[in-house]
Amino acid sequence: MREQSGRIVGALARSFSSLDIAEEAVAEAVEEALRAWRKEGIPPNPGAWLTQAARRNALDRVRREKRYREKLAGMVPAQDPTPSAPEASSGEIDERLPLLFGCCHPALAPEAQLALTLRAVCGLTTAQIARATFSTEPATAQRIVRAKRKIGATGIPLRIPDATDRAVRLDIVLTIVSVMYNEAHFVGGGDATADRDLADDAVWLAGVVAAALPREPEAHGLLALLLFHRARESARSVDGDLVLLVDQDRSSWDASLIARARVELERAARLHRPGRWQLQAAIAACHADADTAAATDWRQVLVLYDLLLGYDASPVVRLNRAVALDQVGAPAAALTEVDALERDLSRAHLWHAVRAHLLRRLGRDDEALAADLRALELTANEAERRLLAARTGR
Incomplete structure (x- = not known):
């Protein structure tokens, strides 16, 4: 679902010029898949199955709306302006990126940005989003509906911004991904056990952005930061109790994730455009470099925080x-x-x-x-x- 949902929503939104139609069509296709695949088994190409089902749902919705409008206006049915099928991606750009930038448009409230991203890009259900954002299902559903209506009513484009606008918009996108990760760890009424699915969604989405925008150092910086944090996950809680960083068993930190984080941080550094996500990742790297809490280079951490204040005070x-x-x-x-x-x-x-x-x-x-x-x-x-x-x- 992570790999396919956002791609299909993005392609259908481009083809039908409506995020609402695209997102609802994909949500219906997922429900159909859950019923059909339990009876018939998972098909050889699940992505193609979902795409075909979602496109059929979108066409049905467009035709229903068209007939409804014709009846209201007493019009004679005109030639069916059925949109063509979504074209296959050229591979030059990930379909999820324009969708993600649209969901994180500054005209939308931050809570709407987060809910819509989780629904349209990550494919979470309304119940899952409500649970992840400490809200109720009705409130979450209304938030998503209002956000989609605003996108349609105000003509918010589902596209990657031009270079002049990209820095600010990209920072909003990266902030939403960071909030997703943080939401997985502090559940009201819960213990220290993280919502691993939501945390993994955030790391995955950070990877999508970094891979699609390889010349954006801050995208690599956020991915590095989340990988450093994810590497400490197994030591962060024991039997549901919170273990502070100073007391964590560092031998249980995931060395492979730390190695990946360092690679991403080095990629960002080679682009010579520092920013707040890179500096936060560099601070996390200082902790990862220390074999014990006592060995942490706190003076270096303090220097990095002083630099970070220039980007985020x-x-x-x-x-x-x-x-x-x-x-x-x-x-x-x-x-x-x-x-x-x-x-x-x-x-x-x-x-x-x-x-x-x-x-x-x-x-x-x-x-x-x-x-x-x-x-x-x-x-x-x-x-x-x-x-x-x-x-x-x-």
């Missing part, structure tokens, strides 16, 4: 830089930096948790306990709650 990046500042022996300076972020991050449990750690390092235990208790109030993830509860003795 968001509160979260500044919070992470404060952690690095503490690690090089400046907890008081780190706490000053964290306190300056109160207005932006006081509703985020991680801000309170980091602040508690720094207060404890400075011997201000009562204040540290209060900060940890506030962090406990603000998180809904059960693994994080257990970790914070252990710290507070609650």
Whole structure:
């Protein structure tokens, strides 16, 4: 489904000039496949089966709408303007890329961008998307419908932007893929076990973008970052409990994924256009290079965060830089930096948790306990709650 769904939606959207028709036709084809293949077995060419079924569904929908419009207008049926079948890809461009850029158009709200990407490009069902984004099925369905209507009503193009507009639009696409990966790891009411399907979808989609845009260093940077994170997955949780980076069994990190991440990061570096995703991947590489937590080159990490601020001075990046500042022996300076972020991050449990750690390092235990208790109030993830509860003795 990852390989075929987005391709078919993209091809049908181009042929029928409607994302709504294309996406609905493919969704119906998937349902048909689930029923038919269970009885008859998987066909020799599943992609061709899905394409044929989806095209038939799209044609049926177009004809129904055409007849409905004719009846409303009392028109005599004209010659059937049936669109031709989707042409085969020339191989020069991945059909999923124009679709992905359309789904991540800045005219759409971020939550709509994410939901539509998961549906049209990755082929997830409404129920899966609702589960992945901590929403309800009705709300998710309405979000997707509204996004598709807006694309149709405002004429949002399903195409890769020109070079002058690509940098900003590409960053939105990469951000959505990053959000997909993060959503897989912090499920409200869940433990530390990641939604592996959603995490794999995000890594796969980052690979699609990097392969289709080989001259875009930030695409390779994001892929490297996600591969570094994915390599630590097996050590990140034990029996549903969260294991912090400093306590992880590094021998269980996936060496093959780390090697792939380094290759992608080197590809990005050879293009000589640094950016925020490459710098985040370089920070992850510093952790991967250290055999033990104590061997981490925190001064190099701090330098990379200083560079990253030139591309992304968001509160979260500044919070992470404060952690690095503490690690090089400046907890008081780190706490000053964290306190300056109160207005932006006081509703985020991680801000309170980091602040508690720094207060404890400075011997201000009562204040540290209060900060940890506030962090406990603000998180809904059960693994994080257990970790914070252990710290507070609650």
